[in-house]
Amino acid sequence: MQTTFHDLNLSTQLLNAIEDLGFTHPTPIQEQAFSVVRSGKDIVGIAQTGTGKTFAYMMPILRDLKFTEQKHPRILVLVPTRELVTQVVEEIEKLANYITLRVLGVYGGANINVQKRAILQGQDIIVATPGRLYDLALSKALNMKSIQKLVIDEVDVMLDLGFRFQLLNIFDILPERRQNIMFSATMTQDVDALITDFFKAPEKVSIAVSGTPLDNIAQCYYNVPNFYTKVNLLNFLLKDKETFTKVLVFVGNKRSADRLFAALDESYADEICVIHSNKTQNYRERSIRQFDDGMNRILVATDVMARGLDLDEISHVINFDTPSFPENYMHRIGRTGRAAHEGQSMLFVTPAEEENKADIETLMNYEIPEIEFPSEVEISDQLTPEERPEELEIYNPLKTQKDEFAPGPAFHEKSEKNSKTNQGGSYRREIAKKYKKPKTRGDKNYNKRNKR
Secondary structure, three states, X not given: OOOOHHHHOOOHHHHHHHHHHOOOOOOHHHHHHHHXXXXXXXXXXXXXXXXXXHHHHHHHHHHXXXXXXXXXXXXXXXXXXXXXXXXXXXXXXXXOOOOOOOEEEEOOOOOHHHHHHHHHOOOOXXXXXXXXXXXXXXXXXXXXXXXXXXXXXXXXXXXXXXXXXXXXXXXXXXXXXXXXXXXXXXXXXXXXXXXHHHOOOOEEEEXXXXXXXXXXXXXXXXXXXXXXXXXXXXXXXXXXXXOOOOEEEEEOOHHHHHHHHXXXXXXXXXXXXXXXXXXXXXXXXXXXXXXXXXXXXXEEEEHHHOOOOOOOOOOEEEEOOOOOOHHHHHHHHOOOOOOOOOEEEEEEEOHHHHHHHHHHHHHHOOOOOEOOOOOOOOOOOOOOOOOOOOOOOOOOOOOOHXXXXXXXXXXXXXXXXXXXXOOXXXXXXXXXXXXXXXXXXXXXXXXXXXXX
């Protein structure tokens, strides 16, 4: 018999909120993590993206969080991106619809003085990115002494983005007696090291083996020679608006995102938007909102944004670049096929990316089926700067092959003044020998000897 939310010993207020949201049965991670979080033990939860991890840790926390008028927060939730801060705050507010609760999201790129004033009014839960949280703590605007539970969500992304140093600083200023709650989609060496250093006998709740493909996502790949042929292929696929109704296109970096957006903008100006970390907060929020509302059919995004998006009814995820980390492929395709919907994932693979595809298939223990390259799509000869072979001036008559490898101007002999070495001895003696006079005016004996 399938578990319902009534079996989890939730409060009436939480049950009412969940009923309003239309949920009946908890997901496996929600069911298995509930009692562990309530016990107060440290916990590490491993589950794929889109399995309801936010409710998995917030339901038991809110179940036992008592009302108080104290100003200092008791719960701290750390997430890697600004978008995820907004999303987690919204999820908490939905769950706490019938509870008197103060929750605040803080992140960089927003006015820190506004956030300081909101903190001074008193908060129960703070959801933050590590950098902004540490700034607020250092400025004494945020008092951490009352923190009872620390939640680190999407910790693998946080470490990939280089937040380890900020996390260590935050651990130093938190109370030693606290419950640590960590959720991640993958277990990496960096995550394991963090658990070993800071968690006390944590209980691990793992729902799906990292890399297990989701059953309701159909996967395929195309062999493509280069970047601009990928553009032509994507352009060909996107013309079928009835099939490709809501498309999330993932690229490996900001440069590729802007290059792809520029290539498609002429054909899909009113249908396409792009987000990456160099875009302003307002631009990113507007792009996500327009894509989610259906105003834009195509969204181009980088891997950094892969887990900060909670979007419904995405028909296709297109991996324009094959990710170098196979776990990122799982996070990308997890954006489609959500909530029992069927999803489609397509992977574009160049010869240089074949090894990356093999790593993905090894991780999933699944061979992605190949789709024949459409004959209607033009094979482009245009190459990006990264794809062009390195040009050597091997036929330059004024530059011999020996000159190609000769030391440059930095490899010169030391000048006379730089070739001096420390010969030892008294500095005073050397100065006296050089200038034939006392180093200081007070050396009366020296003056007497010279007068004789």
